Amino acid sequence: MIPCETLAQRRIVCLVWTLLLPLHLLLLGGIALRMSPTSDEVAHLAAGVRYWETGRVDLYQVNPPLVKAVAALPVVWMHPRTNWSRISTDPGAREEWAIGRDFMVANGSHTWWHFLLARCACFPFSCLGVLLCWWWSREMFGPFAGLAAATLWTFSPAILGNGALITPDVPAASLSLAMLFAFRSWLRSHTWASALLAGLCSGLALLTKFTVLLWLPGLLVAAILSQTRWSPTAWRATSRNMQTAQFLLLVLVALNVVWLGYNYEHIGEALGQQDFVSNTLKGHVPESTGNRFRGTWLGRLPLPLPPAYLQGLDLQRRDLEGRWRPLMSYMAGESRDHGWWFYYLYALAVKGTLAGWALAMLTALCMLRTFSHSIGFLREWSWLLLPPLALLTVLSLHTEFSRYLRYLLPAWGFAIIAVSSLFVASNPRWLRHLAASLLVLGVLESVAVWPNSLAFFNVAVGGPLQGHRHLLDSNLDWGQDLYALNDWLDGQPENTIVHVAYAGVVDPQWLDRRFQPYTRTANETTPTPPGWYAISANQLHGYDTPFGPWHEFLNRAPTHRIGASLFLFEVPR
């Protein structure tokens, strides 16, 4: 810890640790309580419970096991009932949602409590993000910038909305920060302890989300550049052998942590022994599975990473190749079977806070003004700017489908720290005051939509209620508003029946028998029978079923809005 020299610094430390952190927890808690289980969470929780029960990572492999394991810990402690009858050994099988539903059915009404506990178990990941933003920014730009960065993370709607869920996006964001911060510290301090810490953070980050793999080439480049005039003086003072030994320790620790996360399952297996399903790894063969390395010298090499890790990557790759199931993309009212290269820019434009945008633009202007060709300037800024730019570029290049802004979250923290540079003491006073005002505005923007932070859209595009005109799915409608619908129903007469067209995995009838499914085909011409209809935004727009049966409701004004994702229509007699 940096010694606190002034009263102001002591106050900032206090504010971050004792005000922002508890506030962040309260905000996350409020969201976790209000949101019904979202689609992916159902699969994550079941996979986490299976991890602890069997020690295997054979469910929901497209996500490494750390987050689901942490989430499932308090649930496992309560000895839930499980039903693994649908587990498949097929390499390409994706039964996690069906098994997640089985898990919920097996546990009845206790399942709602399980989800709340599991979400709470994930809060520390997001809190870690607050601290890392503060720490990194304070180190680079001073105490006020640290406070600003911590505040930005604390109140960021994207962080709040996703951090309250059992999903790996926010944990990946926090641990990416931890990984790069620890690696940077190692490059600066060249101690064994920092190498150990960097290895530990890297291993943990790799266990959250495959996106983190994207940072590895960058780190390797940084390590190489550290041998040149780019490196800080302290690093150059260390002998080459010592550097290499520390780097090896770092890599070994990181790999061990990853292997540990997978329980050292099938350690020593060769690459050629695996069955893959993506064209990238199986080759362009007609069979559904294969291995392009089988029979080659590469195939005989033992895997440096757990086989299940590679299988997860393989499944992810197959999804990106569009060979799992048709994944529709939706943007600005248009649905189609492939994505847009500018999807993420558009999503950022509509889902970022206006204050956040203003701060980002000010930061860019400031950077241009103070741009320097000095090595120190470039080195420090590249830690912050390259990860977001790299991730944005990679995601934009994949236009097989464009669905989720949350894919950008692993780089969120870097952007926040970059923006916090506005608060550096060397900036003019008026600029710092302007930035502080924008920060307060951003906090207000976020608090105004809480606890619907997951469905945040800025006021320029009409706020969350108009969000369905721009983006769908986890940006707006992830099945999170069933509790709110249930609350609404509780206030209605006993005999009220609501026909629900709902996009989530949870069956609304598990909450109340008065929720009835209403199946209707697109070609049906008979008028909709009178009654109440709750239609989620995805269904309304025919997200996964273009020109679906609920399209006609788009032209009607909803009687009520439930949360941001559900539209309630009363069809009169």
Add this chain to the structure above:
Amino acid sequence: MNEASPDVATRCRQLRRWNRGDLLIVWLTGLLLALHSEATRLFTRLIANHTPGNFWDEPALDGTWPLVLLMIAPFCFTFPCSEPRCLQLLLQAHRRLAQQLKLTCVRWCLCTGVALFSLAMDWSVSQRQLNNERVADLFPVMHDEFSYRFQARTFLAGRWHWPAPPGAPEIFHQMHVLSDDRIASRYFPGTGLWLAPWEALGHPQLAQWLAGMIIAAGIFWLGCELDSPAAGLLASLLVSAAPAKLIIGQMLVAHPPTLAALVIFLNAFFRWERTRQLRWAALAGSTLAFAMICRPLTAAAIGLPFGLRTLAWLFSSSYLHATPLQVRLRTALALGIPIFAGLCLVGWQNSAITDSVFETPYSRYTALYTPRHVFGFHNGSAIAAAPEKVLPVYNAWAENLTPARAPLVAWRRLTGSWQWWLGAVPLGMAAVASILFAARLNRNTRSLLWAILVLHAAHIPYWLDGLLQHHYVYESGPLWILLGSVLTLQLFRAAVRNHHFLALPWTLCFVGVAIAGNLCSIGNTPARIDLGLQLVTQPGEVARRFHQQLSSAAIDKPALVLVEDAGQNFHAEFVRNHPLYRDDIWVATDRPDLYSPAELRRHFPDRHLYWWHPHDQRFLREPIVTPLLSLNGEAR
């Protein structure tokens, strides 16, 4: 109590430095207690309603608001800020007041003030509406209360017991009243003596309110003794407004006089230790003796740490202190004679009622009617002395206490005492803080802590947690509040020294929220006091309605009304007759196993017989034959 209070700076070892680790443990304790309460609330909602609903609806008194406040507590207790102007003025006023408070008359004014506040609180609760009835009209309601009242009337008549009923004595058995050849309350004589004058005036309730005033005033002086008048004022106000004090203060039970006596005992003991004046020793001995004849185990437990201190002083070598042997002897007599007198009184009562100096009516009643309700482990295997007298269902209600179950019951009692006196979170934190800081507290405060712990430990071998989850350790509640107030004041001083001024408004909010939840309903959650009153009055509700009905019933007199058993042996609760059976209407329990209607008519030829069943609630000339129900609702 006119000596000047000890100088805080010299006599109390202040907590100059609050160890951050200790504070963290205290905070975590509060957080865990609040989280547990909140989690229980949310769990219940999610399981029952499949939705968490509106978070602020029906907040958990020990969870929702305390949890939110505890989350921001670290900020308030660590954020350094400059002294606000209003606080400067407040502190100046406090300093001026503190100087004035050194004047004994000002302290007496404050003492009178808190006593009157206690009286006002008791009176306001009696005027409260519960289910559209005035609370004052609901009491007395419990079978214990009628037994105590019976005892008071017995003493007013100048006797220990009454003669046997006119015939069929088994059917006239009143709960907690020995009904052999002599009729007498089972309880120790102190409460009856305390209630008697007020019973004679027709307002026995006033006895309890007077006890409340003594408690409030005594706690104020204890606070002065242990820390400062501010601590005394805070503690006494909190005690006066505590739900447990206000609810039990409406009941004719032994706790208010016991607590009042113990509070005076503690004050007198501390004074005696400080001044070594004989009058304080005599007062301490007398009040402890009075507490002993009200609730002997409680008095013994609270008195134990102080008794040990006294013994250590009496028997320590002359080299250690200059007190002459003669003085020590006189002090021992001043302390011991009242206690011996109390024991003699109990022995006299024993021999008058049970014919044995060493057998108390209490233990005889337990042995005859409720053998499983005995103190000690494995009470389930207790053998009934007279099986035909045992109240089977009521007796079976007592669960068998095993050493494994005892800690759970003790924990319920502990948390119950926190909940019903202020709130589980603030008093839980106070308890942990006092234990953590015990080594740094002054000797008197440490002894108080020991007294509380001994009281709880003494009740570990009892199977029931008690009324309001804690009434067996009722007397520990105000002592927890006292310790909490002393620590709060010391924490305040530390906070002001360290410029953590936000700690002050935070503490006010924290205590304010606890008091608000205790006295007012918040967001659909009824006030704790209303919940308690409901809990206390519910079991005796049918008996109360019966007596209301009886007073206006059109039945031929003289009559004998036989209350049938609805399955829980509570029909014995309905029996409240004139001790000499001079009423027109006698109430008795129907015991068809002992007396058939024909036999009853033979026993009471001059009385009209009526049967009343709790389910039917009508006066009938013939009994309704219904199967008896066991506790779990099955027909026996």
